[in-house]
Amino acid sequence: MLLVDVDRSVRRLPIEPDExxxxxxxxxxxARTENASTAHxxxxxGQVTRAVMHRSIDEIWYVTTGEGEIWMSNNGAVAVQQVALRPGLSLAIPQGTAFQCRNSGRVDLDIIAVQVPPWPGDDEAGIVDSIFDAD
Known part of the structure; x- marks a missing residue:
């Protein structure tokens, strides 16, 4: 019989943030497994995030509500890609990609993300130079 860690593999979207x-x-x-994690x-x-870069994970996003922008610079490349975030859009943020977001809309910008391998902790995201003025 396959045993499942229900606390990690089945989870409702919490009303309040976990962190x-x-x-x-x-x-x-x-939900989370040994090989991947998901988060909202x-x-x-009006919020602008700080620019970060993941050290060891790939992340895939799916925008559910709201509007905004994300800029990404892969592995220190000079070229910066800027993408409009809208509901229904999915995008990949490979390991080593610097990125930063801003919500330019009037409602919350909500994103579902998959991390592979699972999110290891706060040391995963290093702060990098930004192009948007962060909050």
Whole structure:
């Protein structure tokens, strides 16, 4: 019989955040396995996150509500990609990609994210130089 850690593999979206990410976004923890984790991020209207870079994980985002922008610079590349965040958009943030978000809308910017491997802790996200003025 396969035993499942229900506390980690089945989880409702919490009303209150579980923590605040190193970039300043609210984090609500979702299901997790040995090989991947999921989370809900919330960025409030007008909020600008701090620019960060993940040291060891890849992250895939899916925007559920709100509007904003994200800039990404992969592995120290000079070229910066800026993407409009809108509901229904998914994007990949590979390991070593610097990124920063801002909510330019009037409602919360909500994102579901998958991290592979699972999120290891706050030391995962290092603060980097930003292009948006952070809060």
């Amino acid at each position: 605040v990410a190193p970039d300043g976004a609210e984090v609500r923890l979702l 991020f919330r960025i409030h209207p």
